[in-house]
Amino acid sequence: MSPIHEFTTWEPLLWLLYTDNAERLAAPGGHVAGHISHGAWSVPVRRRSPPPGQAAQIEDMQEEFDAVRRVHTALAESGVDGVAFVAEISPAGRAVLHLIETGPAVEPGIGGPHPGSILLVEGAVPEPWRRLPDPVAGAAPDPAADPALLERTLRERLPDAIGATEAEIAAAEERLGSTLPEELKALYRVTRARWEDWGDYDTAEPVYDAVGCELFPLDRLYVADAASRRSPWQFAAMEAVVTPPDAAVQGLVGSPGWIVFGDNGGGDRLAVDLTPGPRGHTGQIILIGHEENIGADLLAASLTGLVRDGEREERAHRREAPEVAYVNVASLGSVEEAADPALEVLSIGVWEGAPVSLAPVVGLPRLRTLSAYPGTLADPLEIAKLTGLEYLELAPEDWRTLLDADAVPRSLLAAGIEVHGERHPLPVVDLANELLARWDRPPMTRTVLEGDL
Structure with missing residues (x-):
């Protein structure tokens, strides 16, 4: 067993998570999540405030530093770049730790436990890079x-x-x-x-x-x-x-x-x-x-x-150009305004009105990227008509709709799962692995460690 998969490696950090998140962990379905990689980490622990008028000192966070350093050492010894984790800890101190490794087909997430972009075609790069x-x-x-x-x-x-x-x-x-x-x-x-x-x-x-x-x-x-x-x-x-x-x-x-x-x-x-x-x-x-x-x-x-x-x-x-369009409360007011034969990238962001239809952009010859904020699409199945998409970023619910209907565009080279708020990472990992399986790509791996604190 590699050091990163030993419960004792994580025990000091789990103790901090347990003591700093007791109420959250005791709630039904309670969990905490984070990510640790070489030289960086994001863990939900409280950092003690320094006395008034004094800057924070290293010793104020020494317990956190020591606990994370132990994981960093194990990463190096195990030859692993980084790992996300989900911890479930009962009030009695029984800990179940889920370790998530992205593998070669998923990019690391940005500052959190959720996966980054899912690489459906090995070696593929976005169009501007070609x-x-x-x-x-x-x-x-x-x-x-x-x-x-x-x-x-x-x-x-x-x-x-x-x-x-x-x-x-x-x-x-x-x-x-x-x-x-x-x-x-x-x-x-x-x-x-x-x-x-x-x-x-x-x-x-x-x-x-x-x-x-x-x-x-x-x-x-x-x-x-x-x-x-x-x-x-x-x-x-x-x-x-x-x-x-x-x-x-x-x-x-x-x-x-x-x-x-x-x-x-x-x-x-x-x-x-x-x-x-x-x-x-x-x-x-x-x-x-x-x-x-x-x-x-x-x-x-x-x-x-x-x-x-x-x-x-x-x-x-950077001038406004028809190649890239942002439809949201602060930019374009409709998908119709974004529709242009030159359109390559469509981002549908925070939206206060009714969910929008993608009908105005169906058939555009150069549209290759679609990103849609959760709840903004009136009918996610319209995506199946966008036959030139290379990258698609959707909320888990919209991906579920496409997967259940077998309507995920086969033209995709990569995909993203748009996650907002406090969502449990494990169902997101399962969704990512379901997408990877459609393209016969290596899955993300999950390891479960258990112990008593």
């Missing part, structure tokens, strides 16, 4: 791009820098599988940006100031293609690639022509863009935000411009 850049006729470098001028400017600013050799540049090109643009080669001929050449931040800072970013060494250059920008299905399926005719940068998740060479110090990546938008330049400098799933912002028309003139950031404002 999109490649569109060719742009006449795309060319900015007239001000000048590798020789760039190199002279950097040598003046960094007279003592150690540059990369041609062999090192060639090795980087071979690793990346593409030829580096001439401006990027000119930069690395001046400085190879290796930490061992500096030794500390004070020595590295002049290089960062001269270039305009925290420069990566050649062996850390990478191509920011779509695979490098991972996102859970439940968020990724809600995105759409949209590139307006006047855009400088294509609204992609990633591109084989985005070569990352630095960081802005806050986790956002700087890249040379070799696949620009309709109004962009080949070799322009873009910023790939770490808090966004899609798109990038223009920093400068060229690397020469970035170094000589500094960044001139132009944010790619």
Whole structure:
């Protein structure tokens, strides 16, 4: 038996759950649930308030930390990334603990015990992650791009820098599988940006100031293609690639022509863009935000411009587009308003009126994602008419209706179960496993541990 499946591993945490949730656990059907993974956890225990005027101290939560650390150690020893749990504990201290492991076909839930997206087709990714850049006729470098001028400017600013050799540049090109643009080669001929050449931040800072970013060494250059920008299905399926005719940068998740060479110090990546938008330049400098799933912002028309003139950031404002529609109390007022031949993603959120019909969007050629808040659909069986769906997120009751009628669209690549409020996780896990079984996918596993506290 692996350590994560031993009752003694969980006993200290179960005791805290028992003492902090006695009334809740004693009620009919009473239970508590949570999730623990490496470096993170969500457990329903009370954290003691510090005295007035004093900040919380580690010792105020020491019991919780110690109990969770015991589970973290068992996770590591068992080779398990994370586990959700449901605990039922009688007033006499008899504990029944259900451990839930998602397995390879279910993404972890976000901060709770319920499963994340259910992967019905192995290796499938949302449509925006399958999109490649569109060719742009006449795309060319900015007239001000000048590798020789760039190199002279950097040598003046960094007279003592150690540059990369041609062999090192060639090795980087071979690793990346593409030829580096001439401006990027000119930069690395001046400085190879290796930490061992500096030794500390004070020595590295002049290089960062001269270039305009925290420069990566050649062996850390990478191509920011779509695979490098991972996102859970439940968020990724809600995105759409949209590139307006006047855009400088294509609204992609990633591109084989985005070569990352630095960081802005806050986790956002700087890249040379070799696949620009309709109004962009080949070799322009873009910023790939770490808090966004899609798109990038223009920093400068060229690397020469970035170094000589500094960044001139132009944010790619997310315009309202017919590809993605939100029907809820704060956005569109009906499904009819969302219906458009370009519609790819339809989200039906909190709604104060009568449940809505999906009839207006039946037959739309590009609709691939539907997310519906509990109680918003007049007839869930209308979903069977949406024959191009790749991702579907519904409340358990709506999934039950589809499953019982054998009406779950076979076009689905992934699915989500929309859970709100205090719902028991185990029926949700059973529902997820029923969906997985329809696609012959590995189920989530449940292990039951019992003991006395």
